[in-house]
Amino acid sequence: MSIIVQKFGGTSVDSASAIKRAASRVIEEKNLGHDVVVVVSAMGDTTDTLTRLAYEVTSNPQKREMDMLLSTGEQVTIALLAMALQEKGVDSISFTGGQAGIQTDSIHGNAKFKSIDPDPILRELADGKVVVVAGFQGVTEAGAISTLGRGGSDTTAAALAARLGAERCDIYTDVDGVYTSDPRYIKKAAKISSLTYDDMLNLAARGAGVLHPRSVKHAKEHGVPMTVRSSLTNERGTYINRTSKRSDRYPVIGIVFQDERASITLNGEDRDRGHDRQSVIRSILAARHIECDFYKNQQVTTLLIPHCDLKESLELISKKEGPIAFERLTTDCDLAKVAVIGSNIRTRPVIQGKTAQMLTRAQIDFQFIDDAPGSVTVVVKQPDMHRAAEILHTGFGLDVPEMRKIAAIH
Amino acid sequence: MSIIVQKFGGTSVDSASAIKRAASRVIEEKNLGHDVVVVVSAMGDTTDTLTRLAYEVTSNPQKREMDMLLSTGEQVTIALLAMALQEKGVDSISFTGGQAGIQTDSIHGNAKFKSIDPDPILRELADGKVVVVAGFQGVTEAGAISTLGRGGSDTTAAALAARLGAERCDIYTDVDGVYTSDPRYIKKAAKISSLTYDDMLNLAARGAGVLHPRSVKHAKEHGVPMTVRSSLTNERGTYINRTSKRSDRYPVIGIVFQDERASITLNGEDRDRGHDRQSVIRSILAARHIECDFYKNQQVTTLLIPHCDLKESLELISKKEGPIAFERLTTDCDLAKVAVIGSNIRTRPVIQGKTAQMLTRAQIDFQFIDDAPGSVTVVVKQPDMHRAAEILHTGFGLDVPEMRKIAAIH
Numbered sequence: 071m072s073i074i075v076q077k078f079g080g081t082s083v084d085s086a087s088a089i090k091r092a093a094s095r096v097i098e099e100k101n102l103g104h105d106v107v108v109v110v111s112a113m114g115d116t117t118d119t120l121t122r123l124a125y126e127v128t129s130n131p132q133k134r135e136m137d138m139l140l141s142t143g144e145q146v147t148i149a150l151l152a153m154a155l156q157e158k159g160v161d162s163i164s165f166t167g168g169q170a171g172i173q174t175d176s177i178h179g180n181a182k183f184k185s186i187d188p189d190p191i192l193r194e195l196a197d198g199k200v201v202v203v204a205g206f207q208g209v210t211e212a213g214a215i216s217t218l219g220r221g222g223s224d225t226t227a228a229a230l231a232a233r234l235g236a237e238r239c240d241i242y243t244d245v246d247g248v249y250t251s252d253p254r255y256i257k258k259a260a261k262i263s264s265l266t267y268d269d270m271l272n273l274a275a276r277g278a279g280v281l282h283p284r285s286v287k288h289a290k291e292h293g294v295p296m297t298v299r300s301s302l303t304n305e306r307g308t309y310i311n312r313t314s315k316r317s318d319r320y321p322v323i324g325i326v327f328q329d330e331r332a333s334i335t336l337n338g339e340d341r342d343r344g345h346d347r348q349s350v351i352r353s354i355l356a357a358r359h360i361e362c363d364f365y366k367n368q369q370v371t372t373l374l375i376p377h378c379d380l381k382e383s384l385e386l387i388s389k390k391e392g393p394i395a396f397e398r399l400t401t402d403c404d405l406a407k408v409a410v411i412g413s414n415i416r417t418r419p420v421i422q423g424k425t426a427q428m429l430t431r432a433q434i435d436f437q438f439i440d441d442a443p444g445s446v447t448v449v450v451k452q453p454d455m456h457r458a459a460e461i462l463h464t465g466f467g468l469d470v471p472e473m474r475k476i477a478a479i480h
Numbered sequence: 481m482s483i484i485v486q487k488f489g490g491t492s493v494d495s496a497s498a499i500k501r502a503a504s505r506v507i508e509e510k511n512l513g514h515d516v517v518v519v520v521s522a523m524g525d526t527t528d529t530l531t532r533l534a535y536e537v538t539s540n541p542q543k544r545e546m547d548m549l550l551s552t553g554e555q556v557t558i559a560l561l562a563m564a565l566q567e568k569g570v571d572s573i574s575f576t577g578g579q580a581g582i583q584t585d586s587i588h589g590n591a592k593f594k595s596i597d598p599d600p601i602l603r604e605l606a607d608g609k610v611v612v613v614a615g616f617q618g619v620t621e622a623g624a625i626s627t628l629g630r631g632g633s634d635t636t637a638a639a640l641a642a643r644l645g646a647e648r649c650d651i652y653t654d655v656d657g658v659y660t661s662d663p664r665y666i667k668k669a670a671k672i673s674s675l676t677y678d679d680m681l682n683l684a685a686r687g688a689g690v691l692h693p694r695s696v697k698h699a700k701e702h703g704v705p706m707t708v709r710s711s712l713t714n715e716r717g718t719y720i721n722r723t724s725k726r727s728d729r730y731p732v733i734g735i736v737f738q739d740e741r742a743s744i745t746l747n748g749e750d751r752d753r754g755h756d757r758q759s760v761i762r763s764i765l766a767a768r769h770i771e772c773d774f775y776k777n778q779q780v781t782t783l784l785i786p787h788c789d790l791k792e793s794l795e796l797i798s799k800k801e802g803p804i805a806f807e808r809l810t811t812d813c814d815l816a817k818v819a820v821i822g823s824n825i826r827t828r829p830v831i832q833g834k835t836a837q838m839l840t841r842a843q844i845d846f847q848f849i850d851d852a853p854g855s856v857t858v859v860v861k862q863p864d865m866h867r868a869a870e871i872l873h874t875g876f877g878l879d880v881p882e883m884r885k886i887a888a889i890h
Contacts, residue, residue, distance in 0.1 A: 086536035120556065126496035127560050128567035135566070138574050139559035142552035146530070149549035150537050156545070157538035164548050169623060213579060 072237040073195065074099050077109040077205065077227035081244040082301035083147050084114030092301060093154035095242065096200055100160060105195040107234065109205040109227040110151055112143025133178035137207070137217045141167070144204035144223070152202045162200040165190065167207035167215070172226070174208035174216045180359065181208060181216035183225075186233040203230065219359075221282020228285035232292030239289060239296045240307075241281060246300035247308035248273065248280055250468040251325040255456050258469035262323065263306065264314040268413035269323045270296075272444035276409040277328040286310070322412040322421065322466040327459045329452055330377035331405040334387065335370055337398040347371065354386050355379075363407070365439045365449055374439065374449055377403060406455035407439070409447040410462055421446045428465045434458050482647040483605065484509050487519040487615065487637035491654040492711035493557050494524030502711060503564035505652065506610055510570060515605040517644065519615040519637040520561055522553025543588035547617070547627045551577070554614035554633070562612045572610040575600065577617035577625070582636070584618035584626045590769060591618060591626035593635075596643040613640065629769075631692020638695040642702030649699060649706045650717075651691060656710035657718035658683065658690055660878040661735040665866050668879035672733065673716065674724040678823035679733045680706075682854035686819035687738040696720070732822040732831070732876040737869045739862055740787035741815040744797065745780055747808040757781065764796050765789075773817070775849045775859055784849065784859055787813060816865035817849070819857040820872055831856045838875045844868050 076099065078092045092110075100106050120139050124131045131139075148164035155162035171187030194201045205223025210216050218225055224241060231239035248270065251259040265273075267290035274283040280298055289296045289310070299307025336347070348364050351373060355362050360383055363374040375383050380401065387399070415421050422438065425446055429436045434457065436448040450458050463469060486509065488502045502520075510516050530549050534541045541549075558574035565572035581597030604611045615633025620626050628635055634651060641649035658680065661669040675683075677700035684693040690708055699706045699720070709717025746757070758774050761783060765772050770793055773784040785793050790811065797809070825831050832848065835856055839846045844867065846858040860868050873879060 086533060089537055123496060123556075123560060124563060127499055128563045130567070131563050132566050135559045135562045135574055138562070138576075139556060142555045145552045145555075146533075146549060149545045150533060152545045152548075153534060153538045153541050156542050157540070164545055166548075166625075215576075 072104055073107060073231075073234050074104040075107045075109065075227050075231040075234070075236045075239045077223055077239070077241045078111065078151075078301060079223065079241075079243045080111045080114055080117075082242050083110055083151065086150070088301075089113075089147070089150050089154050092151060092242070093158055093160075095301060096151075096155060097158060097160055099240075100200060104237070106200045107191060107195070107230060107236070108151065108200060108202045109223055109230060110144060110147040110202065111205050111223040112140075113147055113150075116143040116146070134214055137178045137181075137215050140217055141204070141207045141215045144206055148202045148204045155200055155202070160200055161198055162202055163194050164202045164204075166204050167226070168209035168213075170201070170203045170230070172208035172229075174210060174218070176210040176212065176214070176216065178214070178216055180219035181210070182218070183208065183229055184211075186229060188233050191230070191234065218284075221284060224282045224285035225288060228288035228294065228296065231294045231296075232288050236294055239294050241285075241296060241298045242301040243280065243298060244300065244302070245280060245298075246303055246305045248278065248298050248310075248324075250323070251459055251463050252278075252327070256325070256460055256463050258460075258463065260468065260470045262308050264309045264311070265323065266312065266314045266413055267310060268444065269314070269411065270310050272411045272413055272442075273324055273326055275442070276326040276411060276445050276447065277407070278324070278326050320467065321415050322410055322468065324411045325408065325459045325463045325466070325468065326411055327406060327408045327455050328376075329406045329455055331374050331407055331449070331452075332377045332380040333367070333372050333374050333402045333405055333449070334380075334383060335367055335372040335400045335402075336387070337370060337400070351387065355383060358382060358386065363439045363447070365437045367437055372437075374405065374407065404452045405449055406452045407447055408450055408455060408458045408462065409445045410466060411445050413444045415444060415446065418443075418446065424465065425462060428461050429458060432457065432461050434461075482514055483517060483641075483644050484514040485517045485519065485637050485641040485644070485646045485649045487633055487649070487651045488521065488561075488711060489633065489651075489653045490521040490524055490527075492652050493520055493561065496560070498711075499523075499557070499560050499564050502561060502652070503568055503570075505711060506561075506565060507568060507570055509650075510610060514647070516610045517601060517605070517640060517646070518561065518610060518612045519633055519640060520554060520557040520612065521615050521633040522550075523557055523560075526553040526556070544624055547588045547625050550627055551614070551617045551625045554616055558612045558614045562610075565610055565612070570610055571608055572612055573604050574612045574614075576614050577636070578619035578623075580611070580613045580640070582618035582639075584620060584628070586620040586622065586624070586626065588620075588624070588626055590629035591620070592628070593618065593639055594621075596639060598643050601640070601644065628694075631694060634692045634695035635698060638698035638704065638706065641704045641706075642698050646704055649704050651695075651706060651708045652711040653690065653708060654710065654712070655690060655708075656713055656715045658688065658708050658720075658734075660733070661869060661873050662737070666735070666870055666873050668870075668873060670878065670880045672718050674719045674721070675733065676722065676724045676823060677720060678854065679724070679821070680720050682821045682823055682852075683734055683736055685852070686736040686821060686855050686857060687817070688734070688736050730877065731825050732820055732878065734821045735818065735869045735873045735876070735878065736821055737816060737818045737865050738786075739816045739865055741784050741817055741859070741862075742787045742790040743777070743782050743784050743812045743815055743859070744790075744793060745777055745782040745810045745812075746797070747780060747810070761797065765793060768792060768796065773849045773857070775847045777847055782847075784815065784817065814862045816860055816862045817857055818860055818865060818868045818872065819855045820876065821855050823854045825854060825856065828853075828856065834875065835872060838871050839868060842867065842871050844871075
């Protein structure tokens with residue numbers, strides 16, 4: 071029988087009534103004749119509440135103990151969802167990450183899967199049960215509880231779907247799909263009906279919060295189609311697979327933006343060491359899980375990081391050792407990123423040219439970031455962010471009416 | 481090195497500051513040169529909150545899922561206490577029941593220990609760590625999380641102390657020891673400095689809530705001394721061991737009472753079957769974990785149960801099958817129990833006689849319950865309960881000044 075993995079995020083299980091609604095979703099899928107595995111997050115803001123409690127006890131919680139603490143959030147949800155299913159007459163069983171056979175490395179707080187034993191879940195499915203699995207967690211070889219870090223529950227769902235050979239992995243969330251841009255700010259943003267893994271990866275990598283890149287990578291590697299849909303409505307959502315129906319005539323799939331960025335500019339003694347310096351800084355920050363971008367600002371290499379990581383980054387960089395030695399350091403805290411996304415951006419100079427043209431015409435200051443394939447990203451002043459995104463969204467033909475036309479073609 | 485097991489109950493860990501205070505207690509003991517194992521309950525009213533959540537989702541939560549849910553309460557506390565110890569520079573590690581090697585049978589919600597593997601804890605102690613263990617829980621052979629039912633954390637502490645060959649098991653709670661009666665109602669109740677296991681078992685069996693009988697049984701079987709003391713003060717508390725310093729001249733150790741009792745009287749067709757009927761009813765109710773006592777009320781056998789179990793008990797008994805068939809059933813909901821406790825009650829008729837004399841003189845209606853050795857118990861009308869207890873407390877020489885005298889002798 072075919073297996074469907076469903077994942078319900080925090081807002082989809084943030085109360086008893088939300089959990090009952092999630093149970094109904096599970097039963098709909100079960101009634102279609104599928105075996106169903108459900109992955110859930112902690113209820114609403116449970117994780118934040120527990121984190122706050124930890125910081126009331128210590129300023130520097132040990133990561134193993136933090137995992138012990140936070141993993142209870144998902145454990146509460148699995149028990150309640152299993153009960154809600156039983157209440158509706160559907161046989162079900164809840165599993166912690168460890169019980170579900172999920173083994174991770176021992177990097178507490180940011181663990182990665184080492185192996186998934188499918189047998190515990192398959193046994194219960196064979197017994198006719200819905201299996202409810204705690205997302206975001208596993209056990210280390212030593213038997214300690216580990217958590218996967220941000221976006222962990224999506225990753226659990228995608229990894230289980232891959233390991234179980236699931237027919238589909240459905241991510242239920244508080245939005246009804248993936249949009250061409252954030253519809254809270256860009257009024258003409260349109261829901262995308264189908265996307266390739268690569269497009270989704272590019273959107274996620276540049277900050278589209280709806281899915282974590284790790285989860286998309288798992289699905290892509292094993293060719294498991296994903297959907298992103300609302301737990302509140304019956305709308306179709308967004309379908310993610312190897313290929314999509316989108317035409318190559320429309321290389322741009324979306325506009326993503328991230329505010330609260332800060333820059334650090336190092337005026338060094340030796341400009342030739344610029345590249346060396348970049349890779350050293352990148353690895354120093356990566357060790358602390360700080361994401362960074364680089365761009366040229368008046369011929370000097372500048373580093374772009376999330377605002378909240380500024381203090382720590384400055385401390386790390388100020389050690390001034392070896393190739394990252396510098397004479398003078400300046401920062402700017404009022405920045406944002408806007409990215410033009412599309413895995414079909416084969417003609418990068420064309421997209422860059424168009425982007426530059428549109429922003430210049432609108433009198434918005436910008437700098438191009440050293441980008442990965444699949445996106446063209448600019449740094450702008452924070453107050454210009456939404457306007458820049460809107461202009462690019464319109465300019466690259468993503469506004470709602472155009473999207474409807476595209477949908478009509480296929 | 482000698483091992484001390486400490487247990488902190490819900491009120492002793494109901495906030496970040498309470499957890500820090502508990503950590504200080506642990507460190508005091510550690511600084512005396514002991515290896516310390518700490519068992520904790522869920523914070524404050526967490527268990528009630530989780531239970532309420534379950535009943536919002538279903539009217540009849542499955543016990544396996546209830547255990548999955550409730551066990552998170554203790555898991556939160558162990559993580560926070562381990563963090564609080566680490567914050568104070570003490571190396572520590574938290575263990576769920578399963579990680580601590582505690583295996584139980586599979587009676588979810590009321591599990592019993594099957595085995596405790598001491599190695600996981602001993603390994604960490606050998607490594608210089610304080611081990612913080614979740615009370616009230618274990619794992620079944622199938623790997624499911626189980627809970628021990630009421631008083632479970634005390635039982636975990638006593639069982640671990642026994643298995644680890646601990647020097648002592650200290651129960652930290654919100655009272656500063658075991659009293660001759662409940663000091664909230666009996667103003668002249670006195671703290672008992674030392675008690676035998678049997679005295680403590682009798683007190684606990686008749687409703688002294690400070691310790692659960694199961695935990696005392698574990699300590700008694702393995703000869704582990706226990707103390708009951710406050711987590712808030714430095715007072716000595718009550719010491720429980722094979723022998724106590726109390727003299728046989730004072731056979732009565734305490735007066736225990738329980739309100740909200742209800743009676744069920746069955747007017748049967750065949751009085752000769754009374755005994756049969758009693759044992760059948762007892763086993764029917766025991767299967768649902770309903771405690772019951774029997775007494776003669778105007779020559780008819782009457783059943784005494786907690787008020788909250790009345791509805792269920794009536795349903796069970798009303799099936800009227802076999803030896804428990806009856807003609808007419810009457811109930812009384814306004815009753816209470818008062819028990820005179822002492823393992824040295826060798827001269828039961830004397831104690832019964834004195835009890836009867838005192839209550840009669842005070843014009844309090846009463847009936848003797850069919851009692852176990854170690855207690856003489858009466859049923860009284862609920863409004864008479866505190867007065868009856870007070871009279872017996874004074875009459876059997878337990879009021880504070882007398883107790884001080886006894887303490888002075890030794």
